[in-house]
Amino acid sequence: MLYKVMGRDVFKDFVKSLISNYEFIGPKRKDKAVHDFVPIKDISELDINYKRTTIPPAKKILFPPDEKLVAYEVNEKIKVRPVVESSEKVLFGINAWDINGMNFLDRFFVTDFVDENYLERRKKLIVIGMDSEPTETNFSPSMDSEYAKDGFDLYITELKDRYFIRINTARGDEILKKYSVTENALVKDFKDYNNYMDNYRKKFKLDVNIKDFYDNFELIYDDDEFWEKVAKNCYSCGSCNLACPTCFCFNVKDDIELNLKDGNKTREWDSCMLPEYGLVAGGHNFRPDKENRLKQRYRCKLKTFLDKFGRYACVGCGRCIEVCLAKINIADNINSIKKEVSV
Amino acid sequence: MTLNVKYNNKSNKSSIYVPELARINKIQQISPTEKLFDIVFEDDKNQNNFNFEPGQFVELTVFGLGEAPFSICSNPENKDFFQLCIRDIGNVSGALHRMKEGSKIGIRGPYGNGYFPYEKMRNHNIILIAGGLGLAPLMSLVKYILHHREDYKEVMIIYGAVNPENILFKDDIQYFSSRNDISICVTVDNPDAEWTGEVGVCTKLIPRVDFPVEDTCAVVCGPPVMYKFVIIELEKKNYSSEKVFLSLERRMECGVGKCNHCHIGDKLVCVDGPVFSLWQIKNLKEAI
Numbered sequence: 001m002l003y004k005v006m007g008r009d010v011f012k013d014f015v016k017s018l019i020s021n022y023e024f025i026g027p028k029r030k031d032k033a034v035h036d037f038v039p040i041k042d043i044s045e046l047d048i049n050y051k052r053t054t055i056p057p058a059k060k061i062l063f064p065p066d067e068k069l070v071a072y073e074v075n076e077k078i079k080v081r082p083v084v085e086s087s088e089k090v091l092f093g094i095n096a097w098d099i100n101g102m103n104f105l106d107r108f109f110v111t112d113f114v115d116e117n118y119l120e121r122r123k124k125l126i127v128i129g130m131d132s133e134p135t136e137t138n139f140s141p142s143m144d145s146e147y148a149k150d151g152f153d154l155y156i157t158e159l160k161d162r163y164f165i166r167i168n169t170a171r172g173d174e175i176l177k178k179y180s181v182t183e184n185a186l187v188k189d190f191k192d193y194n195n196y197m198d199n200y201r202k203k204f205k206l207d208v209n210i211k212d213f214y215d216n217f218e219l220i221y222d223d224d225e226f227w228e229k230v231a232k233n234c235y236s237c238g239s240c241n242l243a244c245p246t247c248f249c250f251n252v253k254d255d256i257e258l259n260l261k262d263g264n265k266t267r268e269w270d271s272c273m274l275p276e277y278g279l280v281a282g283g284h285n286f287r288p289d290k291e292n293r294l295k296q297r298y299r300c301k302l303k304t305f306l307d308k309f310g311r312y313a314c315v316g317c318g319r320c321i322e323v324c325l326a327k328i329n330i331a332d333n334i335n336s337i338k339k340e341v342s343v
Numbered sequence: 344m345t346l347n348v349k350y351n352n353k354s355n356k357s358s359i360y361v362p363e364l365a366r367i368n369k370i371q372q373i374s375p376t377e378k379l380f381d382i383v384f385e386d387d388k389n390q391n392n393f394n395f396e397p398g399q400f401v402e403l404t405v406f407g408l409g410e411a412p413f414s415i416c417s418n419p420e421n422k423d424f425f426q427l428c429i430r431d432i433g434n435v436s437g438a439l440h441r442m443k444e445g446s447k448i449g450i451r452g453p454y455g456n457g458y459f460p461y462e463k464m465r466n467h468n469i470i471l472i473a474g475g476l477g478l479a480p481l482m483s484l485v486k487y488i489l490h491h492r493e494d495y496k497e498v499m500i501i502y503g504a505v506n507p508e509n510i511l512f513k514d515d516i517q518y519f520s521s522r523n524d525i526s527i528c529v530t531v532d533n534p535d536a537e538w539t540g541e542v543g544v545c546t547k548l549i550p551r552v553d554f555p556v557e558d559t560c561a562v563v564c565g566p567p568v569m570y571k572f573v574i575i576e577l578e579k580k581n582y583s584s585e586k587v588f589l590s591l592e593r594r595m596e597c598g599v600g601k602c603n604h605c606h607i608g609d610k611l612v613c614v615d616g617p618v619f620s621l622w623q624i625k626n627l628k629e630a631i
Contacts, residue, residue, distance in 0.1 A: 069360040074406050078447050082358030112614050113359045113599040221628055249603040252360070252596045256407030263407040265360060270602070277604065280594045281411065281433025284567055292629070296606075304609040 002167040003185035004176065006156075011163055014180040016043050018090050021179070022126070025061065026092040027053065037061070037091070048093045051133045054323065056245035057094050058102035062121045063109075063248065069117060070265040074256070083264070086120040095132040096155075097140040097315040099148040101245025102127075106151065107309050108248055126171065129155040134204050137318030139331050141201060142208035145315035157196060164193045208316065208331045209338045213302055216341045221299075226340060227291040230333055233326035234290045238271025240297070240320035240328075246313045247271075272297050294328070302334070359599050362404045362449025363389045368424055370444050374509050376430050377476070378440055379416075382450065383424045395419055397484035398458035398590055398618045402598040403427070403435065404449030405442075411435035412595045414617070415453065416479040418486035428479040428511060454598045457616040459484045459562055459588055461491075467586070468497040468554040472573055474545055474565025478502055478511050480590050480617075481564050485519075492524055497554060500527040503545030503565070507531055507538050545569075549576035556581050562618075564590040570631040574621065587621035591630065 006014065018024055019040055027035040027050040035050035037057035072080040094102075102122075109118040129152040140146040148155060153172030157164040164185060167173050176182055185193075220226055241247045249270045256263040270277065273294070278287035287293050301314040314330070321329045369381035384390040395401075395415055404410045411433060417426035431440040439448075461484065469488060473481045481500075488495050500519065504510045510529060519527045528548055530541035541548065545565075561582055563573050570589060577587055593605035593612040605612035608627040610619070624630040 069358060070362070072406055078364055078406060078449075080361055080364065080449065082361045084357060109601065111600070113601070115601055116358050117360075248601070250596065250601070252410060252602065254404065254407055254409045260407075265404075265410070267360075267596075267602075270596075270604070272603070278594055280592060281436060282430075286567070286593055286629075296629075299608065300603075300606065304606070307609045
């Protein structure tokens with residue numbers, strides 16, 4: 001990691017150069033409460049002071065809601081070819097917990113088998129991180145995700161009169177050299193950065209007791225009464241999955257065009273909350289109950305990948321709490337598991 | 344960005360989702376609802392490189408319609424083709440049943456790091472317990488064992504079918520019966536007038552097995568409802584939970600550990616299974 005500082009006066013020009021030289025994706029205000037990460041053509045569209053983004057930016061770009069994987073021609077002979085599409089993009093203004101969500105997906109999509117569709121997009125994505133204001137439902141410090149130490153090219157922290165920049169890749173360093181003027185960060189810059197980080201961490205109000213979850217979860221797992229209470233209002237709608245920066249479940253479907261010759265395999269996001277998630281041919285459903293599906297989601301988010309990768313598959317962004325129509329609150333539920341067991 | 348990618352699937356293919364072209368060489372109707380398909384890759388190189396372990400499965404594409412996982416039921420030592428026994432029950436299997444010999448399909452695989460541990464099972468007595476279509480994945484193991492018969496002690500198959508006409512692999516069963524180094528016991532739930540064999544569920548035959556505890560392995564495959572009852576019977580026999588192996592079914596969309604539909608606890612049936620030891624299953628809530 002290299003550390004540089006950039007003056008306020010040159011920052012705007014830096015962003016403008018990026019917008020004119022790259023396919024640039026950044027936060028744009030969608031309505032009063034929500035921003036969305038969309039292609040930006042002019043700096044006036046960009047609003048880096050965002051708080052809420054419903055669909056996580058990285059997931060949307062790297063793992064789109066529907067994506068062609070394979071194309072084929074069905075004639076006398078059948079020709080099959082992979083579809084791996086990607087282009088260089090700048091993702092600007094993504095916050096620390098969403099970068100950590102992306103880091104999780106990185107690890108996931110290259111483990112066991114390498115998913116080229118994801119990996120190609122990821123390699124070509126220039127990630128420039130910036131902090132954003134946490135929402136009231138954000139508990140990312142509990143999940144060790146409020147700070148990103150990897151997964152970006154540049155991370156820009158806004159100090160009072162200048163920007164403190166962490167440079168994580170050679171690519172990031174080159175971009176900075178090409179499009180801006182920076183100086184090496186000195187002791188006073190680090191001091192101000194530390195002060196900033198102290199204040200930044202104080203903005204997160206929600207605390208979740210995740211440490212004891214690992215064992216307690218197994219005890220509470222068979223407590224049907226507890227899970228009936230938790231899942232009572234669940235509509236099995238899957239909103240929590242759509243809004244999650246780390247959810248990756250998908251379906252693969254084969255389609256054929258109207259000419260009956262050109263076909264393709266497409267993947268589309270799926271949700272482990274939907275009743276048909278565990279349905280197999282012949283009609284047997286391995287997960288017919290919503291209680292069961294919800295607790296399996298908690299296991300996937302909070303335990304499975306602690307065993308596999310040594311990290312949670314939850315970054316504590318709080319989006320699932322905000323989007324849940326039934327007001328199911330994962331943070332409350334984690335805490336209440338501890339309470340339930342301690343009584 | 345530091346992406347430390349270790350490539351496990353070292354092939355020239357640039358996507359794990361691309362199937363290889365294959366041909367249905369032969370179709371046999373082996374029961375009112377099941378057909379046996381002989382499959383050969385179009386490219387000889389793919390056929391020569393296709394080495395599978397008993398218990399593994401493939402993802403089969405019917406172009407333009409869909410993809411589904413199927414366990415391989417032929418002898419792994421047969422390098423000329425492989426076989427799938429498929430019930431006409433879903434979108435893909437239904438389409439396959441309508442296909443003719445010579446039709447082209449797509450194959451990915453073989454998949455499943457958890458297969459029947461035939462090496463660990465050497466010098467053991469083997470009980471194979473199958474219910475219905477569950478016989479298909481076990482056939483691959485039976486044929487492997489018969490191919491290397493001297494490596495194993497006593498071999499016994501317990502097979503339960505709904506009714507006599509639903510009995511699968513009748514030719515093979517007849518052949519097994521003619522050999523004196525393998526015993527097979529078939530039971531049906533609903534016998535017809537001509538049926539002279541056992542009647543009832545396959546679990547009731549387990550108590551009759553008298554293989555010694557210390558050197559016996561059991562393998563199980565059948566419909567979801569069967570496992571619980573089979574395990575109860577096997578536990579009465581005190582077989583080690585590390586010597587009982589069960590092949591599980593789950594919904595799969597990818598076969599390569601990405602779509603997550605087949606997860607049970609922290610395991611994925613496609614990459615960690617589909618065969619698990621009873622010890623693993625005891626540690627996986629909801630596995631059975």
